[in-house]
Amino acid sequence: MSELHDDQLEYEGGGLPRETNWWGAFVIGLAGTILVTGIAPVMVTSLGASSIPPIVIITLTGWLLCLFLAELSAMMPERVGGSPSYAYPAYKDRWPRAAEHVNGFTAWAYWLGWFPVGPLNVILASLYLVDKFNLSQKSFTPINTPIAYWTVIISIIGLVLVFIPSILGIRLGAIFATVLGLLSMIPLTFIAIAWIFNPSSATASNLSGFKQPDGTSFFSPLFGHGWLTIYIAFAFLLTWNVIAMEAAACYIGETKDPDRDAKIAMNLEGGYGVFIYTMIPIAFILVLGNGSAVSADPKTIFVNYGKAVFGGGGATLDWLIAGMLIVALFLSALNAITGTARALHQMSVDGQFPRFFQHTNRYGVPDRSMMFNLVCMIAVVFMGGAVEIYTFSNVGYLISFLPVLIGYYLLRKHRPGVRRPFRLPEWMKYAALALAVFYGIIYFYGGPVYASCSCSGAGHSTLPYYFIGIATLLTYLPLHWYRKHVEDKRYEAAPTGAIPTTGA
Secondary structure (H helix, E strand, O other): OOOOOOEOOOOOOOOOOOOEOHHHHHHHHHHHHOOHHHHHHHHHHHHHHHHHHHHHHHHHHHHHHHHHHHHHHHHOOOOOOOHHHHHHHHHOOOOHHHHHHHHHHHHHHHHHHHOOHHHHHHHHHHHHHHHHOOOOOOEEOOOOOOEEHHHHHHHHHHHHHHHHHHHOOHHHHHHHHHHHHHHHHHHHHHHHHHHHHOHHHOOHHHHHHHOOOOOOOOOOOEOOEOHHHHHHHHHHHHHHHHOHHHHHHHHHHHEOOHHHHHHHHHHHHHHHHHHHHHHHHHHHHHHHOOOOOOOOOHHHHHHHHHHHHHOOOHHHHHHHHHHHHHHHHHHHHHHHHHHHHHHHHHHHHHOOOOHHHHOOOOOOOOHHHHHHHHHHHHHHHOOOOHHHHHHHHHHHHHHHHHHHHHHHHHHHHHOOOEOOOOOOOOOHHHHHHHHHHHHHHHHHHHHHHHHHOHHHOOOOOOHHHHHHHHHHHHOHHHHHHHHHHHHHHHHHHOOOOOOOOOOO
16 A cells, blocks of 8 residues: 655754755765774774774664665655754654653754864874975963964964855855865875775785784774774764765755755765765775784875875975875865754754754854854864864764664654655664664663773873763753743743844
């Protein structure tokens, strides 16, 4: 029997103008795929060839997540802010009081997961600029990680520069992202397969048995823990990176034809993400070998790889690689400002967060949310270290997907008649539940292990940053309380028309 699709799903739209298409969503969403530049060196340095199976598995779950989001975003074309915005409609009919907190917490957790990408990437970009121009390395220690004065200055300027096209509308943002995306992703795509053009530079036996850096078995203990514990711990780091291809969903609500654009953008983002995230670490292992001597610094490992494949290169190759990485890092910072601003905007429209975040400017952009992001990003710059920021950020990011995946199951089970322009097979609702359980194990078990283990790469425990992340996550509660018990009561008491109901 054919499905009637006569059920109507009620929800609040984000109200942002529809000025882009699948390409705009895809190219800005490349900000997630760009994160391969940071995670691939860390994984092959820490785990050697044994990193490849976990990378492949976790990356495939990212593509699966993109498929779920393609269905959800096409179902709710007026929602903006991506993944977290789809949880609320799934819960509000069955558990309306709990649904508010599901919505607010999920969006706030997603914000915590994405906004630190901006400061992290401009810090990395500034390090390359400081190195290339031989700037002073004089530093200070704001928390417990030294950071150079020039790094702070360049990082703040970089964030402001990325903020400018973001605040001027999705159309300009997409153009800006297209330029950055082509300048970074074309070289990265070529790097992923470059060894094929010089087969003698690659050694297939480097992948044999997926051995750890010291040559021991894939199943050997590592960093003082059993093999399974370590791989789950590193999965906590991996999920912060390799499932970030889902970022394209943040912009489906601003496409002109969501029925078509959602499935194209999300499928393309997921497929390309799997290619990049698996092929680049495999290429590093094949060419540079399976050992801890491989540098974890992105620029160094990419330069060494280029020299091994093409021979020579010298200063020219060094400049080209540095330029590609800087462009890639700024593209990712662009999404960190724009995508999470939309999640905050949608949460405020839904009634779970202060009305301050509803405001949009004349370009149809949630400008106050973006300015809030910019201020928070500048503050995180002073954390200084990449691993510290990874730990702090993923306290929010990974857990934000659990309510969404469960919500997908609920919508398929209890609202089968809702129009679905893109529809996955029925059994995928159980795959969504299984993925929620899988991510839950990584988050609740792998996260604390990773933060407390020397394997994190920081040379010390990053547990303090893990707890700072938890504290940041909990700030949702007073902000939600302020909206419900101060702002809403004030608006209810005001004469009709005396106080605007939106910030636009």
